[in-house]
Amino acid sequence: MARSKEFEVNEVLDKAIQLFWAQGYEKTSMQDLVEYMGIHRRSIYDTFGDKHALFMKALERYETKQTNKMSFLIDTQKPIKEIIRALFESTIRNEGQPIGCFLVNSGVELGVLDPEVASLVNESYLRTEELLRNLVLEGQQKGEIKADVDPEVISHYLMNAWVGIRTLVKTTTDQQKLKNIMEMTLSVLD
Template structure:
């Protein structure tokens, strides 16, 4: 007879996200995952697979959560420049979460060592760039953003700036400096 799961999968997966986000993949042991997630080792293996499979599940859930947040941001009935400002500001406002970004951390830690992680991170980045491209194009169509600016180049630029901010927040203590980077990034649209 199959045993009934005594935990909600997304709840324990969210705990794995937090631990991987704080410590990284290599530094996080299975025993730490067992303790932090609050479930048995066998349950982790039965539900998610090995540590790497759990990590990939955590990355996917994290990316889905971030994608949903971005979709909500885009759905706002605000000018495109305001949406882009909010997009950058979300990087500076991390209430309760570790600093930085799990996807960025994963790309930096494992990008050259793990093809599956590298492909997943690259795919996530591509989706965000496409979202930025569509926002910039919409802004050009409404006249908010100069039509002569290259929307593809701008989407690459904003992606780079956003990733840079997501990296800087891990070590920067000067909020004025981070805000200045954001303001300078947005000024390219003027």
């Protein structure tokens, strides 16, 4: 008779996200994962596969959770510029989480070395650019964003700035500097 799992998969996967996010892939050992996730090594292998497979599942779950957060924010029916600002502000605040963005951190650490990570990160970036483009288009249709900006080009610019801020928060504690960068970036929408 098969033994039932003694843990909730998403709960332990969320723990793996936190550990990989804080330490990075290379610095996280299987023993670190066993201790932090609070489950047996065999259970990790049986449920998720090896360390890389667990990492990919953690990265996919993180990306899904971030997409859901963005969708929730967009569904608030706030003005478009406020929605875009909130996306940037959430990066600067980042309360209760490891510093930076797990997705960006993973792309920086492994993007050149691991095609699977590079592909997942790139696909996520493309979806975010599309979301930003659609927000800019909607803002233009509502008269909230100036009409003479190219939504495609602006979405690339905003994405680049957002990734930059998600990287910079790892090296500076100067909140005013981060806010100034955000304000300058968002000024292209006025």
